[in-house]
Amino acid sequence: xxxxxxxxxxxxxxxxxxxxxxxxxxxxxxxxxxxxxxxxxxxxxxxxxxxxxxxxxxxxxxxxxxxxxxxxxxxxxxxxxxxxxxxxxxxxxxxxxxxxxxxxxxxxxxxxxxxxxxxxxxxxxxxxxxxx
Numbered sequence: 001x002x003x004x005x006x007x008x009x010x011x012x013x014x015x016x017x018x019x020x021x022x023x024x025x026x027x028x029x030x031x032x033x034x035x036x037x038x039x040x041x042x043x044x045x046x047x048x049x050x051x052x053x054x055x056x057x058x059x060x061x062x063x064x065x066x067x068x069x070x071x072x073x074x075x076x077x078x079x080x081x082x083x084x085x086x087x088x089x090x091x092x093x094x095x096x097x098x099x100x101x102x103x104x105x106x107x108x109x110x111x112x113x114x115x116x117x118x119x120x121x122x123x124x125x126x127x128x129x130x131x132x
Contacts, residue, residue, distance in 0.1 A: 001031050003028075006029075007028045007029050008028065010026065010027070010028070011026050011028060011072055011075075012026065013026055013072070013074050013075045013078060014026075014072055014074045014075075019074070019078060020078070021078045021079070021081040021082045021084075022078060022079065022082065023079060023082050023100065024075065024079065024104060025071050025072075025075050025076060025079055025100065025101065025104035025105060026071070026072040026074075026075035026104075027069035027070060027071055027072060027075075027104065027105050028069065028070055028072055029068065029069060029070075030066045030067065030068055030069055030070050033066065033067050033068060033108075034065065034067070034108060036065065036066055036070075037063065037064070037065050038063070038064055038065075038066060038070060038071075039061065039062070039063045040060075040061070040062040040063075040071070040073070040076065041059070041060075041061055042059060042060040042061075042062075042076075042077075042080055043059050045057065045058045045059065045060050045080060045083070045114075046058075046083075046084050047083040047084065047085075047086055047087070047088050047093065048085060048086060048087045048088070049087060050087030050088060050089060051087070053087060054119075056090070056116055056117070056119065057116070057117045058090070058093075058114050058115055058116040058117065059114075059115045060080070060097070060112065060113070060114050060115075061111075061112075061113045061115070062076075062097070062101065062110065062111070062112050062113075063110070063111045064101070064105070064107040064108075064109060064110035064111070065107055065108040065109045065110075066105065066107050066108070067106055067107055067108045067132070068106065069105055069106065070105075071101070071104075071105050079100070080097075090114055090116050090124045090126055091124075091126040093114050093126070094112050094113065094114045094126040094127060094128040095128050097112045097114075097128075098110060098111075098112040098128035098129070098130060099128075102130050107130075107132075108131070108132050109129070109130065109131040109132065110129070110130050111127060111128070111129045112127065112128045112129075113125060113126070113127040113128075114126050114127075
């Protein structure tokens with residue numbers, strides 16, 4: 001089934017050159033509830049250390065089984081951009097993204113894994129999971 005105009009009706013950020021970063025996620029209807037697994041890979045994530053304010057760099061992998069809705073990728077990009085100047089512990093980031101993903105997309109299951117670059121000789125990865 002091709003994408004219809006109805007599938008696009010709730011999207012405000014896709015194609016909008018004035019769209020700004022926001023802590024919201026937009027979605028479009030899933031044509032195959034429960035039969036689809038989606039993997040999203042962000043390879044250029046940045047945030048700040050909450051104490052030193054130094055930049056931290058990471059990759060983020062989100063794997064989910066959508067129920068009624070699929071996340072629209074531009075809204076995810078704008079969502080992740082809101083962390084660029086925010087101080088956040090790596091482990092808290094995985095939880096925050098995961099909970100927001102559940103809040104806005106309501107997937108059957110989701111896994112959010114953050115993989116931070118080595119700093120001070122230690123690389124940190126944290127994974128948050130949720131299942132309905």
